[in-house]
Amino acid sequence: MGVEMLSYIDKKSPIHSLTGATKLLCFIMWSFAAMLTYDTRILLLLFMLSVTIFVVSKIKLRDVSFVLLFILIFLLINNIAIYLFSPQEGVKIYGSEHILFSFTERYNITLEQLFYQMNVTLKYFTVIPAALLFIVTTHPSEFAASLNKIGVSYRIAFSVSLALRYIPDIQRDYRNIALAQQARGLDMSKKEKLPTRIKNASSIILPLILSSLDRIEVISNVMELRGFGKNKKRTWYSERPFNRKDYIALFFVGVLLILSLFVTFQNGDRFYNPFS
Amino acid sequence: MKKPIIEFTDFTFKYRSQAKPTLNQINLTIYEGEKILIVGASGSGKSTIGHCINGLVPFSYRGDISGSLKINGKDTRNEGIFALSKMVGTVLQDPDGQFIGLSVGEDIAFTLENDCVSQPDMRARVDEVAKMVDMDNYLSHSLHQLSGGQKQRVSLGGVMVDDVDILLFDEPLANLDPATGKHAIELIDQIHQEWNKTIVIIEHRLEDVLHRHVDRIIVVRDGLIVGDSIPNELLASSILEDCSIREPLYIRALKFAGCKISPDTNPEHINKMKLDLYKDKLLHWYESTNERVQAPISAPVLQLENIDFGYQPNRPILHNISFSIEKGEMVSIVGKNGAGKSTLTKVICGFEQPTSGRILLEGRDLTNDTIKERSLTIGMVMQNPNHMISKHMIYDEVALGLVVRGLPDEEIKQRVEEALRICGLLPYRNWPISALSFGQKKRVTIASILVLKPQVLILDEPTAGQDFRHYTEIMEFLVKLNNLGMTIIMITHDMHLMLEYTPRAIVIADGKKIADALSADILTDYTIIEQANLKETSLFELAIRAGVKNPRDFVHRFISYEKGVGRKWE
Amino acid sequence: MQGSKLSTKTIVAIGIGTAVFVILGRFASIPSGIPNTNIETSYAFLALMSVLFGPLAGGLIGLIGHGLKDLIFYGSPWWSWVLVSGFVGLFIGLATRKINLLDGEFGGKQILTFNLSQAIVQAIGWFLIAPSLDILIYAEPANKVYVQGLVAGASNIVTVGVLGTILLVAYAKTRSKAGSLEKEETL
Numbered sequence A: 001m002g003v004e005m006l007s008y009i010d011k012k013s014p015i016h017s018l019t020g021a022t023k024l025l026c027f028i029m030w031s032f033a034a035m036l037t038y039d040t041r042i043l044l045l046l047f048m049l050s051v052t053i054f055v056v057s058k059i060k061l062r063d064v065s066f067v068l069l070f071i072l073i074f075l076l077i078n079n080i081a082i083y084l085f086s087p088q089e090g091v092k093i094y095g096s097e098h099i100l101f102s103f104t105e106r107y108n109i110t111l112e113q114l115f116y117q118m119n120v121t122l123k124y125f126t127v128i129p130a131a132l133l134f135i136v137t138t139h140p141s142e143f144a145a146s147l148n149k150i151g152v153s154y155r156i157a158f159s160v161s162l163a164l165r166y167i168p169d170i171q172r173d174y175r176n177i178a179l180a181q182q183a184r185g186l187d188m189s190k191k192e193k194l195p196t197r198i199k200n201a202s203s204i205i206l207p208l209i210l211s212s213l214d215r216i217e218v219i220s221n222v223m224e225l226r227g228f229g230k231n232k233k234r235t236w237y238s239e240r241p242f243n244r245k246d247y248i249a250l251f252f253v254g255v256l257l258i259l260s261l262f263v264t265f266q267n268g269d270r271f272y273n274p275f276s
Numbered sequence B: 001m002k003k004p005i006i007e008f009t010d011f012t013f014k015y016r017s018q019a020k021p022t023l024n025q026i027n028l029t030i031y032e033g034e035k036i037l038i039v040g041a042s043g044s045g046k047s048t049i050g051h052c053i054n055g056l057v058p059f060s061y062r063g064d065i066s067g068s069l070k071i072n073g074k075d076t077r078n079e080g081i082f083a084l085s086k087m088v089g090t091v092l093q094d095p096d097g098q099f100i101g102l103s104v105g106e107d108i109a110f111t112l113e114n115d116c117v118s119q120p121d122m123r124a125r126v127d128e129v130a131k132m133v134d135m136d137n138y139l140s141h142s143l144h145q146l147s148g149g150q151k152q153r154v155s156l157g158g159v160m161v162d163d164v165d166i167l168l169f170d171e172p173l174a175n176l177d178p179a180t181g182k183h184a185i186e187l188i189d190q191i192h193q194e195w196n197k198t199i200v201i202i203e204h205r206l207e208d209v210l211h212r213h214v215d216r217i218i219v220v221r222d223g224l225i226v227g228d229s230i231p232n233e234l235l236a237s238s239i240l241e242d243c244s245i246r247e248p249l250y251i252r253a254l255k256f257a258g259c260k261i262s263p264d265t266n267p268e269h270i271n272k273m274k275l276d277l278y279k280d281k282l283l284h285w286y287e288s289t290n291e292r293v294q295a296p297i298s299a300p301v302l303q304l305e306n307i308d309f310g311y312q313p314n315r316p317i318l319h320n321i322s323f324s325i326e327k328g329e330m331v332s333i334v335g336k337n338g339a340g341k342s343t344l345t346k347v348i349c350g351f352e353q354p355t356s357g358r359i360l361l362e363g364r365d366l367t368n369d370t371i372k373e374r375s376l377t378i379g380m381v382m383q384n385p386n387h388m389i390s391k392h393m394i395y396d397e398v399a400l401g402l403v404v405r406g407l408p409d410e411e412i413k414q415r416v417e418e419a420l421r422i423c424g425l426l427p428y429r430n431w432p433i434s435a436l437s438f439g440q441k442k443r444v445t446i447a448s449i450l451v452l453k454p455q456v457l458i459l460d461e462p463t464a465g466q467d468f469r470h471y472t473e474i475m476e477f478l479v480k481l482n483n484l485g486m487t488i489i490m491i492t493h494d495m496h497l498m499l500e501y502t503p504r505a506i507v508i509a510d511g512k513k514i515a516d517a518l519s520a521d522i523l524t525d526y527t528i529i530e531q532a533n534l535k536e537t538s539l540f541e542l543a544i545r546a547g548v549k550n551p552r553d554f555v556h557r558f559i560s561y562e563k564g565v566g567r568k569w570e
Numbered sequence C: 001m002q003g004s005k006l007s008t009k010t011i012v013a014i015g016i017g018t019a020v021f022v023i024l025g026r027f028a029s030i031p032s033g034i035p036n037t038n039i040e041t042s043y044a045f046l047a048l049m050s051v052l053f054g055p056l057a058g059g060l061i062g063l064i065g066h067g068l069k070d071l072i073f074y075g076s077p078w079w080s081w082v083l084v085s086g087f088v089g090l091f092i093g094l095a096t097r098k099i100n101l102l103d104g105e106f107g108g109k110q111i112l113t114f115n116l117s118q119a120i121v122q123a124i125g126w127f128l129i130a131p132s133l134d135i136l137i138y139a140e141p142a143n144k145v146y147v148q149g150l151v152a153g154a155s156n157i158v159t160v161g162v163l164g165t166i167l168l169v170a171y172a173k174t175r176s177k178a179g180s181l182e183k184e185e186t187l
């Protein structure tokens, strides 16, 4: 299963050197800022910044190209859908109508609509770099420690690191079960007809789930044998201490969040309206 | 008198789902600082005894207990599993789920993390332990990239970090290459010496464990304890044979020669054993037996040409591997942990695509064949049974391949039952696989491939964790198939298996083929033994010490003789 | 270990469950043609876990699982739906508190309870909450998001109804009854 997924990319950069906790908090605040506002100016500002940060992180575009491609397709479809479902949404929002091309009454293309859809897209784009960076610059080992540090109970935090730890294993199990099945005659390759292939593929899901349930047994046994959960708290092998960089980053993003909230709500409207 | 640390008294345990108790009226006392070895047939209840000691029974595996088990004088039923985990450190048998950390370092540190050890101390301790188990270069590796043996070392490290009184090892050698196994035993012994911990080892490879002194050997049979004595006495007795446990080879040879082993000749260690009494009988036996002749071999069936492969582009695993397997041959592939043996089999079966080179089956290039198409001629039993098992019931699992091929139910039933019988699983055919011991699981996977009767059969460590009886039954069946023309390739760490059943062996070290010759010759070439972490059998040493002119010949005769006898349970 | 604190078993269930949810969500989901909307086998699994390990586990598996999946495969989470996945897991767990799978009890009555509750919970989640959040957070056109919600909800209710029930029954079967295993020496 050669499906690519985002995972930690080891580089030396200011972003990498931040602790996971910082990156997590920043990511959350950033998402909030971008989620709440529809003010084009803020969105643009955030977008610029996130691009800059992306450059700073030394992550190459091609490292994440497959995701970007997916996102572009998704946004395209989404935009078309918005237009088809509600071609005058922009007019509704901005309360004015500048028609560019007119076909039928309903599907007139208006400046407002374009502007609105640009905002929708822009909004999505402001989050992407932050999200990508968060995943590819945070070492999974450090992740649980970070969650724990920002107040999540270490048990929950640990379950997250278990998840990260076992996603590759489960994926391999999925693959192994598939291979073992094929090695005994259930073909899942192109040579089999599609319906059969789907049927055979579905014969993986059940074993996968059952074996995962068995696995839960074994793992929780091992963890208890090795003393998991006996104390109120626990230490982390791969935790990293906060330093000045982290506080600066947090402060910086915090200010951005407040700024966007302020600008957004001071004029009582989430939308920046260039038409009035 | 030393103070008892583990006390079973009339202890009986029945798993919730079982109709009969798995452990019956066990009486066993282990004293502080003792080093105990528990042996017994696969499925006899060894791991279950282990579960009782570390508290998985009754705290995780539900069931009925009668009698009492005291650890440090406290009844386990009144202790929590944590209280026990402070006293008992366990290395479980099942290689999966053994590991919790994302990286080797984290996993070793896990116990310390739970004890809130401060990070600097933790790192220091982990480094120290990692060195002990010789994984210090892998601390940042993620666990699924390790080979079977590398994993075993990590799990060793995982328990060594914690300062517990009792260390429990459930088949610590199962996946280790001979040299590493030797190292592991020395490691365990060193820990026993330095921190005088109480050590309980469950292991099939008796001879390898005896590489270092153990105080007592406990023999388990169908949930009963049938032997409890010091090694010298046990080896002199016939208990091992009766329980179908493989005796050390030199002992077996002496018994063949008709010698009556007496405890005071120190049979525990071949190199310290007093042989004067036995020499003449042995030499006489040597003269009187003769060697079996090898069947001639025909045309090549499987050919590898300059195979290169790596899981990640930047980390090559296999370098330019080429060899040819003749039709009807039985070949071993041996070598270090992590050498690339399992990887090689995956490439042959099409699970992985080689980066260069090609594979020919009867002269036909396999490159474009799907796994399914290959599977019609090549059958493979993976090293880790959990990677193959996909059904819930044993019968269905074994039948799967035949069902898919759409055979008539009658034939399926008959073939499945045959395979189950060979693998000693017939009595369990209607059980869920989750209720099986590890060795039994492994046999299920072997059966599920045997039913398919492939032309070429690849087995990845078929005998790991098997007792002598099942070992022999499986191997003898393979020999039968082999005589019917099936080509068999075996990956193994068992040097005697290699000598006994496969005339030819291919040696792989660090992804390269370093030898391809007669098994016997390989085991006398010390440079190869060095390079590939192999080990010559104790038969050589016996022969040499007994003054046999041609030790290699001695081994051959032993093997052919053993084939003649030793099948008494058939 | 039980009681107020989460048992280790539950922790592991959440961890492994999340991983499986992610893998199923990525490799075992069929596009339904409407953007951002797939036929998700993973929700059948989510339902199973909620029934087995309770509301908290279910909720977290849904929440973390969906969030992680979006992050590592699609680059950025679609928050409104992530939240709903959590909601679904949580409330299926709550509604089926009475069902005790571990003893292999899963007959007609349980099947009914299970399907009723999953249908109601998912209806609320996908038909109401998800679209509302979409409008609130992303200011997407109402009619669009409601259609998306309807389609997703409908397909998920059906998926869980069929596949989920199958899973639960299959699992119940695997719980071999006490004292049922006996060696059969002969044929």
Ligand SMILES: Nc1ncnc2c1ncn2[C@@H]1O[C@H](COP(=O)(O)OP(=O)(O)OP(=O)(O)O)[C@@H](O)[C@H]1O
Binding pocket: B015, B016, B017, B018, B022, B040, B041, B042, B043, B044, B045, B046, B047, B048, B049, B061, B093, B434, B435, B436, B437, B438, B439, B440, B465
């Ligand atoms: N979880 C379980 N539930 C029910 N029965 C079990 C369970 N685990 C083991 N058994 C049964 O108990 C018996 C002994 O199992 P155990 O694992 O102790 O054997 P073992 O001596 O360790 O064998 P091996 O050498 O193959 O590991 C087996 O027949 C097995 O069927």
Ligand SMILES: Nc1ncnc2c1ncn2[C@@H]1O[C@H](COP(=O)(O)OP(=O)(O)OP(=O)(O)O)[C@@H](O)[C@H]1O
Binding pocket: B144, B145, B146, B147, B148, B149, B150, B175, B177, B311, B312, B317, B335, B336, B337, B338, B339, B340, B341, B342, B343, B344, B383
């Ligand atoms: N799925 C995998 N992904 C990445 N690397 C792997 C994977 N499986 C194995 N490796 C690496 O490939 C090398 C060879 O592994 P392999 O399992 O083939 O060794 P082996 O000869 O079978 O060892 P053993 O005797 O211990 O089973 C090891 O160094 C291991 O780290």
Ligand SMILES: [Mg+2]
Binding pocket: B046, B047, B048, B093, B170, B437, B438, B439
């Ligand atoms: Mg065992």
Ligand SMILES: [Mg+2]
Binding pocket: B147, B148, B341, B342, B343, B383, B460
């Ligand atoms: Mg291997």
